[in-house]
Amino acid sequence: MKLKCGFFGAEPWTEGMRKELEEKLHIKAYDIYGLTEMCGPGVGGECEYQDGTHLWEDMFFPEIINPETLQPVAPGEFGELVFTSLCKEAMPIIRYRTRDLTRLIYDKCKCGRTAVRMDRILGRSDDMLIIRGVNVFPSQIEACLTEFPAFQPYYFITVDRKNNEDTFDLDIELRAELYTPDPKKQAEYVKPLFSQIVSMVGIKPNIRVLEPYGIERSMGKAKHVLDKRDFTK
Ligand SMILES: [Zn+2]
Numbered sequence: 409m410k411l412k413c414g415f416f417g418a419e420p421w422t423e424g425m426r427k428e429l430e431e432k433l434h435i436k437a438y439d440i441y442g443l444t445e446m447c448g449p450g451v452g453g454e455c456e457y458q459d460g461t462h463l464w465e466d467m468f469f470p471e472i473i474n475p476e477t478l479q480p481v482a483p484g485e486f487g488e489l490v491f492t493s494l495c496k497e498a499m500p501i502i503r504y505r506t507r508d509l510t511r512l513i514y515d516k517c518k519c520g521r522t523a524v525r526m527d528r529i530l531g532r533s534d535d536m537l538i539i540r541g542v543n544v545f546p547s548q549i550e551a552c553l554t555e556f557p558a559f560q561p562y563y564f565i566t567v568d569r570k571n572n573e574d575t576f577d578l579d580i581e582l583r584a585e586l587y588t589p590d591p592k593k594q595a596e597y598v599k600p601l602f603s604q605i606v607s608m609v610g611i612k613p614n615i616r617v618l619e620p621y622g623i624e625r626s627m628g629k630a631k632h633v634l635d636k637r638d639f640t641k
Contacts, residue, residue: 413442417449420508420529420547424554425561426458430481441526445504446491452526457518460525467495470524471503472512475533486511488533489526507532507544516595537624539567540574542611546632549578549613553606558586558597564622565613568636578605 414433417440418509429437441461442449447537452463465472472487473480489508493501509532513525531545538544553559560581568575582597584586594617606612624631 411435413438415449415453417441420531422528422551422554424546424551426555428561434438435560439528441529443491443506445501446493446496451491452523454621455517455519455521459517460527462517462521462523463512463526465523467493469494470512470526474504474506474512475505475509475634483514486527486530505533507534518533533564535633537565537567537633540611544576544609544611547557549605549608549632552601552608553580555604556597556601558582559601560623562625562630563632564623565633567634569638574637576611576613577616579616579618581618581620581623587617587620589619602635 411433413436414429415438416429421439421448426437426439429435432626436458438454438458440449440454441463441493443451445520450464451468452461469492471480471490471492472485473490486509489506489510491501491504491506493499493504509530511527512529515525517525524560529547531547536543536545546563549563549565550561552563553563560583562581564579565612566575566577566579568577580601582603586597588594598615598617602615603615
């Protein structure tokens, strides 16, 4: 029997990763969304058009709020996803904060389903880094990386503060067959990635190319960030 499709959830993933999964596994890769507090996987899922995740609004009422003011945002704006369960009996949940940052798409879907769609998850409200005053989501770095096949999809961000200024180090790996310790040769690969990150995120990272397998591989949820700044000082 041939595998035709896969459903991927649990961690935010990008369109670049979808492309890679579909090309390498010869399947259609669909996004699925869920959280333990609501029902586990299946709070929403993508339809055949792969254009946003339909949320099952007859079971779970979704809202998007500003994570700082806790007020609802205007329709279509990004913010934190909040759910109220409509059918749960033993453990009803009212305005549960998921910490997932996304937006709701109210336009009619080509598939004909009327359930609202959720855009890709940008990150978590507690994952968001503020570096030099700019909001940075690790998922943005991941999205940039997947556009450059010379690099592995692994990365690690270290943020620190030196002389009252934030430092932003980004460790990445070239694919093993392309690895070179020569900084000049590395720069040929790094330059276009650097420009892409600057245009997407708005600040300049200090990119460091590690040796193959220099970034720790994780079996569960990957850890991507170390924030060494001490804001109590
Ligand atoms: Zn649809």
